[in-house]
Amino acid sequence: MASEGEIHDLSGINRESVIRDLEEKGYAVISDVCSAQDCDTYISQYRDWLSQFEEDDWPFQVESVIQSYDISHFANTWNCRLKAKPVFAKIWETEKLLTSFEGVSVSFPPETERFGIYDYGKDLFLADQSPQRIGLHGYQGAMFLEEASETDYCFRVLSGSHKHFETYYEEFEDNARKSTRDKFNKLGEDEKAWFKEKGCIATKVPVPKGGMVLWDSRTVYDNCRPVKGRPNPDRWRFVVLVSMTPAQWANPGDMEARKKAYKKIMTTDNFPSLGVQVFEASHPPHFSDITSPIGDCLPEVATTKEAKLLSGVEEYDFNDGEPNGPSWENVWK
Secondary structure (H helix, E strand, C coil): CEECCCEEEHHHCCHHHHHHHHHHCCEEEEECCCCHHHHHHHHHHHHHHHCCCCCCCCCCCECCEECCCCHHHCHHHHHHHHHHHHHHHHHHCCCCEEECCCCEEEECCCCCCCCCCCCCCCCCCEECCCCCEECCCCEEEEEECCCECCCCCEEEEECCHHHHHHHHHHHCHHHHHHHHHHCCEECCHHHHHHHHHCCCCEEEECECCCCEEEEECCCCEEEECCCCCCCCCCCCEEEEECCEEEHHHCCHHHHHHHHHHHHCCCEECCCCCCCCCEECCCCCCCCCCCCCCECCECCHHHHCHHHHHHHCCCCCCCCCCCCCCCCCCCEEC
16 A cells, blocks of 8 residues: 655645646645644534434444534534635635535544444545546545544545546446436446556555645545554544635536525535535534534634635625636536
8 A cells, every 4th residue: 555745834835836746646735734722622622512422323424424413514614614725725826715515524443342443455435526527626625633644544545546537437437427426436346446557556645633635526535444553543533524616616506506505504515616516414413512503503703704705605806806716617528
């Protein structure tokens, strides 16, 4: 299992270097997006919320990601979102961004008897971008509130797989149809072998506490479970998912979808500007303190002007002389 990659420091982030990583490998790691102190504060708030659930009533997850219970609009989730904004502003060269309202990934240490599942060699590689989207449509992001080494819950990619995105769907037409329907595609053994023949190596991507990993939405990825006997047996996974793309890409229909998601405290997929998917809540909210939305109200941090602009409920001025982002537009089939 390969491990590689430079870690870019946010305070002195070199955009060209990050873009080079994204273009060559399909991912990049950036440190110091959130301070260790703030990470611990947000973790404590998530833990407080989790304490409401009984032993046999753990929050519903899909591959460790919690999307219900209004968690995408908790105050600590929003604070992470705002801390991630400078990273995306640097990448897209504009402050005029729209944010996703994605979930939060939380996992117990398998060393506890509650969920004693370690890495047993199985992977769950998937691609989030459907074949209707041609070329680059966005960079997904994950902020790690806890460090993730190669032996912990660790992000993993097929390095360079984004370069073969269109050819892959031409080669595997059934997968293209499934991805068109489901908006993502899990790879089978033949598909994984195909990527490996192209030189795409399964690569674990360690991320420091308070850091972020960005990846091209065409990149094939998954998340590894911890390795039995790891040096940090008490380490949890606390990861906040956040993606941002230029607001100028959005059309009126997507803006209406975003406003609905914001006002009704709903979750979205990882494409914030074009082709926005909004998910109805499948589980009722649980409240413990002000980190949670109350009724139809959002936490105070989500009601600031910056948050409203990122949400699409307030409009940017694209004629103010400030950068609006890339000159190119998304390409669709």
